[in-house]
Amino acid sequence: MRKKLFLSTIIIALITVTLSMLAVEFVFQQQFSNYLTTTNERTIEQLPSRLSSLYLSKGSWNSASLEEISNTLPAGTTVTLTDPNGRLIATLNNPMAGMMQGQSSAGMMGMMGTMGSSNNMSWKTKTITVSGSNGVIATALVRYPSTAQILNPQDVLFQSSVFRSLLVAGSLALLLGMILSYFTSRHLVTPLLSLTRAAERIGQGHLKERVSTRSRDEVGQLANAFNIMADNLERQETLRKQFTADIAHELRTPLTSIKSFIEAFQDNVLPASPENLTSIHEEIDRLVDLSSDLKDLNVAEMGTLTPIFEPVDLNHLLEKVINSLYPLIQEKQLALNWNAPPEPVTISGDGRLLTRLFYNLIHNAYRYSNDSGKLIVRLTSTPDSAVIAIKNTGPGIPEKDLPYIFERFYRADKSRTRETGGTGIGLALVQQITNLHKGTITVHSNVGQETEFIVKLPNEIKVAEK
Numbered sequence: 001m002r003k004k005l006f007l008s009t010i011i012i013a014l015i016t017v018t019l020s021m022l023a024v025e026f027v028f029q030q031q032f033s034n035y036l037t038t039t040n041e042r043t044i045e046q047l048p049s050r051l052s053s054l055y056l057s058k059g060s061w062n063s064a065s066l067e068e069i070s071n072t073l074p075a076g077t078t079v080t081l082t083d084p085n086g087r088l089i090a091t092l093n094n095p096m097a098g099m100m101q102g103q104s105s106a107g108m109m110g111m112m113g114t115m116g117s118s119n120n121m122s123w124k125t126k127t128i129t130v131s132g133s134n135g136v137i138a139t140a141l142v143r144y145p146s147t148a149q150i151l152n153p154q155d156v157l158f159q160s161s162v163f164r165s166l167l168v169a170g171s172l173a174l175l176l177g178m179i180l181s182y183f184t185s186r187h188l189v190t191p192l193l194s195l196t197r198a199a200e201r202i203g204q205g206h207l208k209e210r211v212s213t214r215s216r217d218e219v220g221q222l223a224n225a226f227n228i229m230a231d232n233l234e235r236q237e238t239l240r241k242q243f244t245a246d247i248a249h250e251l252r253t254p255l256t257s258i259k260s261f262i263e264a265f266q267d268n269v270l271p272a273s274p275e276n277l278t279s280i281h282e283e284i285d286r287l288v289d290l291s292s293d294l295k296d297l298n299v300a301e302m303g304t305l306t307p308i309f310e311p312v313d314l315n316h317l318l319e320k321v322i323n324s325l326y327p328l329i330q331e332k333q334l335a336l337n338w339n340a341p342p343e344p345v346t347i348s349g350d351g352r353l354l355t356r357l358f359y360n361l362i363h364n365a366y367r368y369s370n371d372s373g374k375l376i377v378r379l380t381s382t383p384d385s386a387v388i389a390i391k392n393t394g395p396g397i398p399e400k401d402l403p404y405i406f407e408r409f410y411r412a413d414k415s416r417t418r419e420t421g422g423t424g425i426g427l428a429l430v431q432q433i434t435n436l437h438k439g440t441i442t443v444h445s446n447v448g449q450e451t452e453f454i455v456k457l458p459n460e461i462k463v464a465e466k
Helices: 002-045 047-058 063-071 097-111 153-203 218-266 274-302 314-331 351-367 399-404 426-436
Strands: 078-082 088-093 123-132 135-145 310-313 335-339 346-349 374-381 385-393 440-446 450-458
Touching: 002 047, 002 135, 002 153, 047 063, 047 123, 047 135, 063 088, 153 218, 218 274, 274 426, 310 314, 310 351, 314 335, 314 351, 314 374, 314 385, 346 351, 346 450, 351 374, 351 385, 351 426, 351 450, 399 440, 426 440
Parallel strands: 335 374
Antiparallel strands: 078 088, 078 135, 123 135, 310 346, 374 385, 385 450, 440 450
């Protein structure tokens, strides 16, 4: 890439110099030549009055005066002067024209090849009369080039100076362009090479690889995006490892308990009483719940969980969930405060998934409430949405843990006991169900006091047609 940038800059500089020289050539060949042609036409138009003045002042055709007029004629012009009877008086032409034409053609061909030979020129002829005090005193046949050439030494010198200056300026521009291209390409390519090496390192599994960002341009933005991507990859890798460890832990705990009971039965240490069998049954239920939650969460995250949207009465749904958990709430002696509006709050949603969502939230609030604490469920309605707030008094969630509580198996309480958590993926499933219903969920917590989850669901959901 660096080589391409360098070569492209040189090519652009060369093209610029070439186009500039062509533009100057056009100016001299067209505009300046047109100016000289106009000047020559004006000189020829003044020729009758000059000849007449010469004759009247001298009383005859003075050869010295005619020679002065010859020296002022345009290059390549020939004037054949005859008297009224047709006798030749003199032939006028510029004696320097031939020499200048040869020098000019050689010089111009050597520089730009803009001027051709005189043989390729087109000519004009004009017959003029010279009048005196007694009438017509002479007739002049004028033959001159239709397009004036740059034959004047001063004009040639001026054109040569312009071309030399242009070549010097072009050479300096090319040199500066090469220097600028070198540093610019180095400035652009060096961070890109660093990004390439860092990407290769990450591809080899070194997820802590980062690139330094100093600039704020597009390359700097790319480096920042790369570092953010690397952070996410490292975090996802950490979560993947943690997920494997969490799954192993969640499976090992109930399986170990079941194995211990069965070995105790086999060794006749414990009788196979209904109480002991109930403990085994609870552990099996825990495994079933874990499997079900994992399946639902995986389906939701893959986007293959298709909710069936229909009118859902949230008053009735929440009341049913609360009633199913009421024995547990009473067992913990919690003060339940269920606030519902008098009118039904109906939204478009999947009743089964919404039941799972609020069951998980209320069960989570029950589990993390202090004994004899409070559990508040509040339902309110706005013109375009329904808002469900679930608050409990308890240990709360530290602020540093709030951004991660909706991740699988994440717990602010790291002790994996039955009293402090179930499967560990309930809140992750809650977030997925909320997203499926185009809603939002937020959480506010004061450590040692209370925690409140607020779910906002739209009244109507537009389902895209397949």
